[in-house]
Amino acid sequence: MSTVTQSPLPSPLRHRSIAGRKAADLIVKILSWIGALAGIAVMALVLYEVVIRGLKAWNVAFFTQPVPLDPMSTGGGMANAIVGTLVITAGAALIAIPIGFMAGVYLAEYGRNGRVATGVRMVANVVMGVPSIIVGVFAFAILVKPLHHYSGFAGSVALAFLMLPVMARTTEDILNLVPNELRESGLAMGAPRWRVTLKVVCKAARGGLITGATLAIVRVAGETAPLLFTALSSPYWITGLFGPGGYFGGPVANLTKTIFDMSGSPFPHMQSLAWGGALFIIVFVLGLNILVRLLFQRGKEW
Amino acid sequence: MSAVDAELEPNTGGPRSAAKAARRGRRVALGDPIFKGLAVGSGIFLAATMFGLAAVLVYNSWPAITTLGTKMLTTVAWSPGTNEYGALAALAGTFMSTLVAMVIAVPLALVIALLLVELVHPAVSRVVGTAIEMLASIPSIVFGMVGIFVIVPFVQDYFVPWLYSTPLGNLPGIRPGMQFQGGGVSIFTAGVVLAFMVLPFITAVSRDVMKMVPQVTKEAGYGMGSTTWEVMRKISLRYANSGIVGAVFIGLGRALGETMAVAFLIGSVFTDIPKSLFDPGTSIASLIALQFNEATDKITVSALIELGLILFLITVLFQIAAQAWLRRVQRATGGRA
Numbered sequence: 276m277s278t279v280t281q282s283p284l285p286s287p288l289r290h291r292s293i294a295g296r297k298a299a300d301l302i303v304k305i306l307s308w309i310g311a312l313a314g315i316a317v318m319a320l321v322l323y324e325v326v327i328r329g330l331k332a333w334n335v336a337f338f339t340q341p342v343p344l345d346p347m348s349t350g351g352g353m354a355n356a357i358v359g360t361l362v363i364t365a366g367a368a369l370i371a372i373p374i375g376f377m378a379g380v381y382l383a384e385y386g387r388n389g390r391v392a393t394g395v396r397m398v399a400n401v402v403m404g405v406p407s408i409i410v411g412v413f414a415f416a417i418l419v420k421p422l423h424h425y426s427g428f429a430g431s432v433a434l435a436f437l438m439l440p441v442m443a444r445t446t447e448d449i450l451n452l453v454p455n456e457l458r459e460s461g462l463a464m465g466a467p468r469w470r471v472t473l474k475v476v477c478k479a480a481r482g483g484l485i486t487g488a489t490l491a492i493v494r495v496a497g498e499t500a501p502l503l504f505t506a507l508s509s510p511y512w513i514t515g516l517f518g519p520g521g522y523f524g525g526p527v528a529n530l531t532k533t534i535f536d537m538s539g540s541p542f543p544h545m546q547s548l549a550w551g552g553a554l555f556i557i558v559f560v561l562g563l564n565i566l567v568r569l570l571f572q573r574g575k576e577w
Numbered sequence: 578m579s580a581v582d583a584e585l586e587p588n589t590g591g592p593r594s595a596a597k598a599a600r601r602g603r604r605v606a607l608g609d610p611i612f613k614g615l616a617v618g619s620g621i622f623l624a625a626t627m628f629g630l631a632a633v634l635v636y637n638s639w640p641a642i643t644t645l646g647t648k649m650l651t652t653v654a655w656s657p658g659t660n661e662y663g664a665l666a667a668l669a670g671t672f673m674s675t676l677v678a679m680v681i682a683v684p685l686a687l688v689i690a691l692l693l694v695e696l697v698h699p700a701v702s703r704v705v706g707t708a709i710e711m712l713a714s715i716p717s718i719v720f721g722m723v724g725i726f727v728i729v730p731f732v733q734d735y736f737v738p739w740l741y742s743t744p745l746g747n748l749p750g751i752r753p754g755m756q757f758q759g760g761g762v763s764i765f766t767a768g769v770v771l772a773f774m775v776l777p778f779i780t781a782v783s784r785d786v787m788k789m790v791p792q793v794t795k796e797a798g799y800g801m802g803s804t805t806w807e808v809m810r811k812i813s814l815r816y817a818n819s820g821i822v823g824a825v826f827i828g829l830g831r832a833l834g835e836t837m838a839v840a841f842l843i844g845s846v847f848t849d850i851p852k853s854l855f856d857p858g859t860s861i862a863s864l865i866a867l868q869f870n871e872a873t874d875k876i877t878v879s880a881l882i883e884l885g886l887i888l889f890l891i892t893v894l895f896q897i898a899a900q901a902w903l904r905r906v907q908r909a910t911g912g913r914a
Contacts, residue, residue, distance in 0.1 A: 401893055499718045
């Protein structure tokens with residue numbers, strides 16, 4: 276130890292050997308790398324398992340046949356569940372993207388730092404943390420219980436609820452990146468505010484806006500909990516909008532709930548179909564995620 | 578395009594363009610209030626959804642609140658068949674699995690955030706950061722499947738036998754409890770998988786708050802001859818610590834409400850508080866997920882919705898706390914989180 280400081284001084288001034296300090300530095304650096312590699316390893320493990328097990332289930336029947344009615348059969352596929360998931364997710368996007376976009380415009384262009392906007396922003400952040408199962412219970416209580424039947428639409432509403440705050444906050448963040456000079460020059464030309472917002476500000480930010488909307492869709496496409504008591508599940512194809520097999524009228528087949536039911540099955544073929552479905556969702560979600568990041572990376576930097 | 582051009586065309590004066598301006602003026606007068614109204618309406622609607630959700634939950638759980646009273650929060654077992662509606666087993670399972678998750682995820686997230694912000698080249702940081710972020714987009718059900726088919730057998734066949742062969746296996750909380758089923762399907766396994774599900778959220782927020790530490794302050798530290806770790810510990814972490822508390826709360830809120838993966842992994846013991854990390858149990862969210870469609874009578878449905886209300890209140894509290902802590906860093910650094 277040092278001869279200079281016999282009495283302990285406050286920590287920043289206490290003398291320590293260079294070697295000890297460098298060793299501590301190195302240990303932390305190594306630990307950081309181990310941590311990052313652990314995270315990446317888990318990611319790799321999940322992808323590996325899903326790809327290896329899922330690919331075995333991917334064949335023509337998987338993409339063309341509906342879910343088998345008999346759990347002991349070795350045929351059938353997931354085609355009706357894939358279609359159902361696409362329909363339910365599209366329904367959610369139709370509800371949440373316009374409202375979420377306009378709410379984002381409000382936060383970025385009108386409300387800004389006002390008291391109301393601050394409150395809305397705070398609530399949006401809190402809603403983003405509400406567990407998805409609770410949103411499922413909510414959609415059950417407002418759409419399934421009073422109407423006495425499950426429906427794909429109820430599932431869409433639950434997913435839309437989860438998308439809405441994400442869409443609003445990303446829209447706001449992206450619009451905030453647009454320089455004010457652009458707004459000012461538009462307004463100075465005599466254009467009304469709404470035209471400046473849509474034709475100048477949003478046009479300049481469109482890459483980011485598309486990325487934001489896609490990520491909001493990706494965020495909910497793999498959700499299961501909100502669909503458990505809303506869209507439920509079905510072994511049949513969706514038959515249209517109304518009637519017992521339709522979007523508004525009854526349970527709609529969807530991938531995640533079907534995977535949930537099948538992976539609890541003791542029959543290997545059912546489990547295999549579940550892995551195939553899991554692979555489909557991963558490809559859809561990660562694929563879109565990476566695609567928009569590559570296409571519109573610009574939107575993030577500005 | 579042409580519409581924009583016409584709109585942006587400079588007013589050259591003269592009676593004709595004045596008339597045109599007047600016509601345009603009327604359209605403007607309508608367009609702006611409508612657009613603003615839609616925007617404001619959407620913003621208010623967004624805020625209203627949360628209060629609507631709370632109101633619907635309270636309304637639908639009212640029958641249970643009035644008939645069951647405090648039994649929900651004072652009794653352990655959940656067994657609608659015998660008229661038992663206790664949430665304590667589920668609450669205990671929720672908090673135990675969340676605790677396991679946080680013990681693993683928080684230190685891991687912090688070292689990863691340090692790596693991303695301070696240690697590596699920005700290009701490397703971006704690649705590693707994206708890989709960690711991608712964990713967040715893996716659906717919960719996929720984590721559940723990998724958990725049940727890969728992690729559970731590993732824990733049951735290798736980890737638990739190894740642990741019980743060491744002295745650690747005799748510690749209370751670790752040695753098998755009454756419900757022990759081999760340790761694969763357990764609070765522990767659910768917590769471990771949860772840890773990697775919340776890791777990207779804690780990492781991302783910690784990284785963002787650490788990035789807000791002013792560069793000059795850090796450079797001052799380096800100028801004094803500090804090592805990277807000293808700058809991190811004595812400057813970055815001090816500066817960002819309230820933001821890191823916020824990040825931890827965000828992770829906590831996520832872990833408490835996570836449903837599908839936990840429903841797969843925690844087991845379905847609804848009637849007993851787990852005495853060991855390696856016992857199965859249940860969580861509020863997975864209890865709702867697994868029991869809701871089985872519930873036939875009104876009071877059971879209402880009691881399940883009351884469970885949802887309890888979970889909602891807990892997670893909202895953590896979210897609000899997280900926002901408050903994050904705002905403190907924002908004010909301290911003048912940045913945006």
